[in-house]
Amino acid sequence: MTSPAPPSLDQVFTALADPTRRAILSMLLEDDMAVTDVAEPFAMSLAAVSKHLGILAVAGLISQEKRGRVKWCKLEPDALREASVWMQAFGQYDGVNLDAFERFLAQELADPALDGSDVHSTS
């Protein structure tokens, strides 16, 4: 078998263009999941979700490892970095909202438990 081609920007951006696939990535952000569990919240067939996962895998955004009869899906954030870097070339994001973003992250990472509904409250 040939070694897999590195994911292209085409594949990464195409994968990200679908809201179902972005939702899947969000789910995998929290934890690794089996295909069936990924599919559960969606109003579409298991086969359809399986296809979406295949597209995400080809794009390098997730990896899939089969243990027993269960195929585990894992977020692979590295693939996003290439695309992110590409985008940075266009953004003069200097002052925009990265300051606010970093403050958000600081709070988020400091105390993920209290982010229920008042993300920006300081209380």
Place this chain on the structure above:
Amino acid sequence: MTSPAPPSLDQVFTALADPTRRAILSMLLEDDMAVTDVAEPFAMSLAAVSKHLGILAVAGLISQEKRGRVKWCKLEPDALREASVWMQAFGQYDGVNLDAFERFLAQELADPALDGSDVHSTS
């Protein structure tokens, strides 16, 4: 005429998924260009390039202004901000809570002035 809907992540990522459109963005990074000049290096019809530019415009990635018979195309890097920040959440911070992040993003995009940062500072 209705005010244009703000570009969605769908539209931005879909626009970025095509190599021709990414090449166009690269060209516009250097300078504003007329439609005919944008089309010149591509081995496709002017109409096809015109369509690509329309897709980029709907995604908010470029703006188009008609002066005389010439329509000038200008890069609008701000539209990349939302998508880029969305990606950063995956690329760098494993533990980030996406629900909170989405709320942050919604507020940020709705009213950047409210977040207390010096949004337009020239670093």
Place this chain on the structure above:
DNA sequence: AGCATATTCAACCATATAGTTGACCTTTTA
């Protein structure tokens, strides 16, 4: 062994996308 579970495969359908060509409208120029 036999059945249930987890996942994919294959065939199919509807719609979207990227491209073409030729006609058309508007603006500039001779």
Place this chain on the structure above:
DNA sequence: TAAAAGGTCAACTATATGGTTGAATATGCT
């Protein structure tokens, strides 16, 4: 005023995409 230049529109074609269903393939359980 007539012709050329800059773009878009409309109709069409081919292919890609996202979804379905039913059958097939493994693996695990009793």
